Amino acid sequence: MGDKKMHCTSCGEKISDKAEICPKCGVRQFREKSFCATCGTGLKPNQEMCVQCGTSVKQTGTASNSGGLEPWVAGLISFLVTGLGQMIMGQGKKGALILVGSMILGAITFGASIFVTTPIAIIDAFLIGKKKKAGIPVGEWEFF
Ligand SMILES: [Zn+2]
Ligand SMILES: [Zn+2]
Incomplete structure (x- = not known):
């Protein structure tokens, strides 16, 4: 079994689903959610579900990104x-x-x-x- 493919959630490029960081754009996956990871359709910033394939867009608590330190x-x-x-x-x-x-x-x-x-x-x-x-x-x- 080869690597499964997913789409980079930042640039939409096809990448290995094991890649934590996209080799194409260098963005950590699911940090940005500009593209559906399953089908690569472009997403709007507040979209929670891909309307093309029905995949729910993972939420990763981006709100407290800057204040991660206790x-x-x-x-x-x-x-x-x-x-x-x-x-x-x-x-x-x-x-x-x-x-x-x-x-x-x-x-x-x-x-x-x-x-x-x-x-x-x-x-x-x-x-x-x-x-x-x-x-x-x-x-x-x-x-x-
Ligand atoms: Zn990318
Ligand atoms: Zn999709």
Whole structure:
């Protein structure tokens, strides 16, 4: 028995049904649902069933894609590496600034400043994580 074929749900190309990521367009299957996996018919964004072949379009909880990280995990990561929790949540520049800033302050104060910068980074990562999880859009430079 050879590989079964399915259609890429992003570009509609025929691919192996074992492929997690389409070799043609590089999109993870069922993340985007522009095409029916069974017959390759184009789908509308909110379509839940393919009208051509009757296959139900798999729902994969795309709503919380950006907020996949638990707030306390983000806080914990920022406890281990100041600012890393923010970076993981997509606030790359802000996280880097916190990391560099806390290192500079740490060097100036012989490490005493970590008692201030680390709790702030943890609380900030936790609160930003909470907003993201609730689906509230968070700006790249938004604090708390
Ligand atoms: Zn594709
Ligand atoms: Zn179909």
